[in-house]
Amino acid sequence: MTSYSLTSPPSSPSSALLVIDMQNDFMPGGQLPVADGDALVPLINQLGARFRNIVITQDWHPPGHISFASSHDQRQPFDSIHVPYGAQTLWPDHCVQQTYGAQLHADLRLPRAQLILRKGCNPGIDSYSAFLEADRSTRTGLAGYLKDRGIDTVFVAGLALDFCVAWSAQDARAEGLTTVVIADACRAIDLDGSLQSAWETMLMAGVQRIESHELFEQWPQPLLA
Ligand code: VGL
Numbered sequence: 001m002t003s004y005s006l007t008s009p010p011s012s013p014s015s016a017l018l019v020i021d022m023q024n025d026f027m028p029g030g031q032l033p034v035a036d037g038d039a040l041v042p043l044i045n046q047l048g049a050r051f052r053n054i055v056i057t058q059d060w061h062p063p064g065h066i067s068f069a070s071s072h073d074q075r076q077p078f079d080s081i082h083v084p085y086g087a088q089t090l091w092p093d094h095c096v097q098q099t100y101g102a103q104l105h106a107d108l109r110l111p112r113a114q115l116i117l118r119k120g121c122n123p124g125i126d127s128y129s130a131f132l133e134a135d136r137s138t139r140t141g142l143a144g145y146l147k148d149r150g151i152d153t154v155f156v157a158g159l160a161l162d163f164c165v166a167w168s169a170q171d172a173r174a175e176g177l178t179t180v181v182i183a184d185a186c187r188a189i190d191l192d193g194s195l196q197s198a199w200e201t202m203l204m205a206g207v208q209r210i211e212s213h214e215l216f217e218q219w220p221q222p223l224l225a
């Protein structure tokens with residue numbers, strides 16, 4: 001038996017799998033590679049087969065986005081700067097709208113996904129979270145979508161664990177959703193201890209942590225229809 005409690009199991013209509021930023025630029029060889037990011041694809045496909053609801057996110061920046069080091073004089077990727085909404089880590093140009101790097105990994109097979117949510121589209125505001133942009137007030141609409149569909153539980157997987165996964169999971173909790181991060185279905189960038197602090201913050205916020213084998217043991221069968 002697993003040590004977590006769930007009222008809405010994966011196959012339930014009130015549960016959703018959130019697949020975060022499984023895009024070419026975050027894969028080995030991409031502009032902001034996350035080590036082993038591509039190794040998650042088969043696992044996420046298997047997880048997806050257990051869920052009735054799936055939401056996919058796509059980091060989707062315009063050229064010249066505020067989070068790109070190249071948009072600021074004398075700045076390098078991974079520097080941190082102050083912008084009107086607070087601290088902003090600068091990144092290599094990545095996930096530029098309509099480019100190959102912004103496309104989802106070609107081997108993702110998630111036929112039940114009904115929503116692909118694009119975020120980070122505002123030139124002057126970053127958005128790690130699938131719910132709230134980095135100004136912490138602009139809403140993406142995802143909370144409303146999930147509520148409208150009666151979804152009270154989200155399982156989270158994808159990239160990067162210490163940025164977009166962590167922020168999305170914390171904001172899911174803040175929206176009152178039961179939130180479960182599938183640890184081995186995520187990979188981290190791990191910048192200056194960001195991985196450890198992400199877990200600390202998520203667990204403090206009431207996010208549950210499981211491993212995919214726990215889910216497969218409890219729900220061994222893919223959904224048939
Ligand atoms: C991400 C850094 C910049 C992520 C997106 O998907 O975790 N990280 N943009």
Ligand code: ZN
Pocket residue numbers: 059061067094095120
């Ligand atoms: Zn980004």
